[in-house]
Amino acid sequence: MTSSNTGLAKYLSTHTSFQDPRSSSSPLPALYSDLSRQRKSNPAGYRASVEWWKGILLDVTFAGVQFDRDPPSSTSISASGMGEVVDRTTFRLDESTKARWTIPGVGRPLGLGTVIADLERERTVIPLSSYLKSPTPLSGPSPSSGLRSYIPTTRGVASALLLTPAKWAASSLYTLALGSKEDDAEYSEDERLFRLKRGEWVFFPLVERLSTSFLMHFYANEASLSPLSLLMTTSEFHTKLAAQCGFEPSERDALLVLKYLSRDRREGPAAVVQDGLIKFAPTEYDPVEPITSEDRDILAVHSTLLRLDTQISSLETQITTRNESIKTALRANNPSLAKTHLRSRKALEEALQKRRGVRETLSGVLANIEQAKGDVEVMRALKASEGVLRGVLGRKELQVENVESVMDGLQELVGVQDEVDGVIRDGARVHVDEEEMEEELRVLEAEKRREEGEKTERREGEEREKREREREEAKKVQESKEAEDKKQEEELKARFERLRVAQGPISTPGETASQTHAKEPSLSKEAITE
Known part of the structure; x- marks a missing residue:
């Protein structure tokens, strides 16, 4: 290997x-x-x-x-x-x-x-x-x-x-x-x-794969832009196919794809190829029309525009080259050579200006052709719509007398339906004694008021009982507190008495009773408590 x-x-x-x-x-x-x-x-x-x-x-x-x-x-x-x-x-x-x-x-x-x-x-x-x-x-x-x-x-x-x-x-x-x-x-x-x-x-499946991929992209992105987009040369088709494939197909690949599109497609031909010119159908499902002399003239104008674009690009490149040559000659102190390059650049600029003028003129012509063909398609659509609408309005069902007759009949049927509905409602209505109904309503309202009064009395009684219970509980708490305070006071008095007895006064010679009393220890409430 x-x-x-x-x-x-x-x-x-x-x-x-x-x-x-x-x-x-x-x-x-x-x-x-x-x-x-x-x-x-x-x-x-x-x-x-x-x-x-x-x-x-x-x-x-x-x-x-x-x-x-x-x-x-x-x-x-x-x-x-x-x-x-x-x-x-x-x-x-x-x-x-x-x-x-x-x-x-x-x-x-x-x-x-x-x-x-x-x-x-x-x-x-x-x-x-x-x-x-x-x-x-x-x-x-x-x-x-x-x-x-x-x-x-x-x-x-x-x-x-x-x-x-x-x-x-x-x-x-x-x-x-x-x-x-x-x-x-x-x-x-x-x-x-x-x-x-x-x-x-x-390999037929490979040709079919490339052809199907091209058609999907073409009808999704290009065919609807302009009527002129349906026309192209084989070289333009090759360029578009390469852009869609993601790789450069050979001339033979492009030729085989064109054979499939114009002859072998299952749904019918999508293109016509003749003398290097290609014309596609308006949509994937429309039949393709033959190439006319008008199509050839349009493609001739379009091809001329493409050639002018190539020439303009070439002239611009040459002018750029002449500018570099002029700068090089000046740096080399060669004014005669710089003058020659300058003269050549002037001639190129003049040719470029003429080419741009011609291209602008042809672009305007092509734009007018494109607009005219678009207007033709619009008129065809309007004419087809007018014929369809005329045919529909010309039908017997849409004649004025027939429409009026149908509307009168509908109104009559609506009136009959209203009468039927009224009869059905009358038959379903129940007859009652109004006085008896009013009396029963008064009784029900009295019972409701009585029930509400009883509920109010029960609620007020419950609230009174609750307040009494709360007062009794508060009274018990107060009495319990007073008893506790009284008990603590009695205990304090008893303890004080015991302390006083245990620490009786001791007098010395010459001290008076008042002095002796003054020397008695002063017991604070905290000491007594201790």
């Missing part, structure tokens, strides 16, 4: 199926074997292998890595031209394909011819020449193609699990022992298919 730094080798180095190909659990030996021999011996395994190859070939082709180089970046494209761009919808099958897909320890893929032949039968791939030259619409694979269309029956499952492996094992043992001319013939079947299918193949 080639270097793992670029292209297909780089892609395969990151694919899960290609990790550790020498392992006994690797699927590569079976996938790289001659698949034509599996078609009869192991149909389920054959279908699984073909589906695996279809998936990986689609990925490799759309990623642009089917060769030994990576897809070019926008920088390399601008530097080297469109020739470096890789096809994203076409797969090439030749001897170099087998060499690029060779895996050390596994070998070359022996079943590619069988895979391409099977994909051609289900219309997943179409020969490039047939796709480009077909005068009739081509269709891709049916929704039921693939593994889902190979759901086995009960008998098929039993055969696949029991009989087929046994036959395959017996055949393998016989081949190992004696060899088999029949096996050699089956092996040559893939080689025959490979030689027969060599060439370039268009």
